[in-house]
Amino acid sequence: MKYDVVVVGGGPAGLGAAIEAKKTGLEKVLIIERDRELGGILNQCIHNGFGLHEFKEELTGPEYATRFIEMAKEFNIDYMLNTMVLSIDKDKNIIALGESGLIDINSKAVVLAMGCRERTRGAIDLPGYRPSGVYTAGAAQRFMNMEGYMVGKKVVIYGSGDIGLIMARRMTLEGAKVEAVIERKPHSSGLTRNIVQCLDDFDIPLLLEHCITYVHGKDRVKGVTIAKTGKDKRPVEGTERFIECDTLLLSVGLIPENELSMDTGINLDRRTNGPIVDNRMQTNIEGIFACGNVVHVHDLVDFVTRESRIAGRNAALYAMDRSRKDKSVETKAGNGVSYIVPQHIDLGSDEEVNLFMRVRDIYKNKKLVVKCGENVILEKKRVHMIPSEMESLKLNLDIIKNLSGNIEVCVEGV
Ligand SMILES: Cc1cc2nc3c(=O)[nH]c(=O)nc-3n(C[C@H](O)[C@H](O)[C@H](O)COP(=O)(O)OP(=O)(O)OC[C@H]3O[C@@H](n4cnc5c(N)ncnc54)[C@H](O)[C@@H]3O)c2cc1C
Incomplete structure (x- = not known):
């Protein structure tokens, strides 16, 4: 198959880039998405707060995604679902695995829009057994909002990133008791509006400068021991206390999803963990662009959309040979x-x-x-x-x- 622009990832970044590439005048634009539907992480974010800049309205994640999915359909943009991109080379030959097997595509330009993934328990060295009931906050969000499973009743949340804060409110609304949100740092890692709307409004305590020192329970989580952290960020002896819970949600950071980029030879920034880009969102490989959470973790989807337009427009100009470096x-x-x-x-x-x-x-x-x-x-x-x-x-x-x-x-x- 031959395309002008191939976009890897059908979240808000990929959708925005593909629409902009088409608007710039290209015929053959393709989105490849590994999930069963377009929309990316927004599909599981059923709370509101999206689109204030872009649409001057407060939308839910799926509502925001739907507007772009409908636009992509109006513009007749091709898309493949359940298809995972496995490799991209410097000549923009793409190998993907779809429902009918391996697909080989050559494209004039490529936009990387693979988003990011959550850090897991392994990344933070949490001592204790490995009982069930320990989830990343995003996995719990997907179970609850998309698959219809309640993941627990008595919950502790470790890390005060936005997903953890949003899940504190979500679990409370579904009848769970959220005992506390535990944060190592002296300030929250989430947006102020989420502290107010997700914790303060529900009287959920945020314990700053605290850490979890042990996860109890063999088959299922039975509780966690927490302690204050000192200036050296280590637990202070004598400050330990036990909190009973059956579920521990981890909200301890996001990592841009860049294994594909690294294999292609794209230079990454060690501070963002995303590709190094210029103001066209072009990487060090000419004709390969990147946008959204794969470049750096965003807190507002509106900024993702803004960035995706730049990547899409410039990928199109490159494909049309109208790019001047x-x-x-x-x-x-x-x-x-x-x-x-x-x-x-x-x-x-x-x-x-x-x-x-x-x-x-x-x-x-x-x-x-x-x-x-x-x-x-x-x-x-x-x-x-x-x-x-x-x-x-x-x-x-x-x-x-x-x-x-x-x-x-x-x-x-x-
Ligand atoms: C819990 C949570 C709450 C949030 N709340 C808000 C909020 O209230 N307001 C707000 O404005 N923003 C919010 N955000 C931020 C916003 O949703 C994200 O910044 C935005 O969705 C990122 O878009 P993206 O397209 O870069 O990534 P994603 O939405 O993650 O999309 C990436 C897509 O790429 C696909 N993909 C990855 N690798 C491959 C591959 N190899 N082949 C094919 N497909 C691939 C993935 O399946 C995915 O669909 C929130 C985010 C989270 C996680």
């Missing part, structure tokens, strides 16, 4: 900033430059300062910045073109 400058995370996407800005592209970043710590009444070489080109005041909420800044490409040097963003005075 020029000198590029690097972006660098300065003091107080943990990472920036994109990592390069191509001065030959007309694409506007939106920098996405996360700060390292909690900052109040500070400025984000952008320098190009020695020149300050942008300053933005922020009343409150926290690592769990992504920051974005829009830069004027013409200003960068007229100056020399790389771009650095830092938090003023840190």
Whole structure:
């Protein structure tokens, strides 16, 4: 099979990229999705809070996905379900495994939109037996919201990432008792609105600077021992206490899904665990683009959609041979900033430059300062910045073109 653009992954990033590639004027666009339906992680996120930027409405995950799935159908975009992409080479030959066997596709351009997966118990060295009743928060969410299984009645949640917070509310609404959310760090890893709407509104305690030191139970979880964590992030002796529970949900981080990218030879950023991209969302391999959670973990789907349009449009331009590459400058995370996407800005592209970043710590009444070489080109005041909420800044490409040097963003005075 031959296509102009093949998109790997049919979540919001893949759908947005495919629609934009088609709108840019391409005929043959294909989405390959390993799951039984399009929509990605949104299909299991039945709570509201999606689409405030994109549609100025508060939608549920499936509602947000449906709008894009319908658009993809209106644009006659081809898609394959239950089909897993196994490999992509530098010439954009794609091997996938579908219901009827192996499929071999050549494409002029490729967009990677494989999303991310959750860190599991193995990644955090949780001592104790391996009883049933330990789930990642996302797996429990899928069981409850899509398969119709209640995963437990007395619950402890480890980690205060957004999925854990949302599951605290979800399990409470379904009649479970959520004993506590345990977080190692001095601040939550989730959005403030989720702390308020999912914990505070339901009187669920959030125990900051605490960790789980033991999981009890042989066949089924019987409880967990928790302890306060000290400055060295280790449990403080004498502060241990037992919490009885039959279920432990883990919400301890997400990892961009990049085994495929690595096999293709795409360079990854060790801070984001996603491909290094430029402002067209192009990776180090010309004609291979990436967007969404596969690049860096997003907290808002609206930003995923914004990024996917850039990737889709530029993949289409590349496929039409209308892509012009020029000198590029690097972006660098300065003091107080943990990472920036994109990592390069191509001065030959007309694409506007939106920098996405996360700060390292909690900052109040500070400025984000952008320098190009020695020149300050942008300053933005922020009343409150926290690592769990992504920051974005829009830069004027013409200003960068007229100056020399790389771009650095830092938090003023840190
Ligand atoms: C629990 C939870 C709650 C959230 N709540 C909100 C919220 O309230 N508001 C908000 O705006 N955002 C929220 N988000 C964030 C938002 O949903 C995500 O950022 C967004 O869905 C990511 O989109 P994506 O397309 O990059 O990834 P996904 O949606 O994960 O899509 C990736 C797709 O790629 C497919 N895939 C992977 N590998 C392959 C392969 N090799 N071959 C074929 N297909 C493949 C997967 O099956 C999947 O369908 C939430 C996320 C989660 C997990």
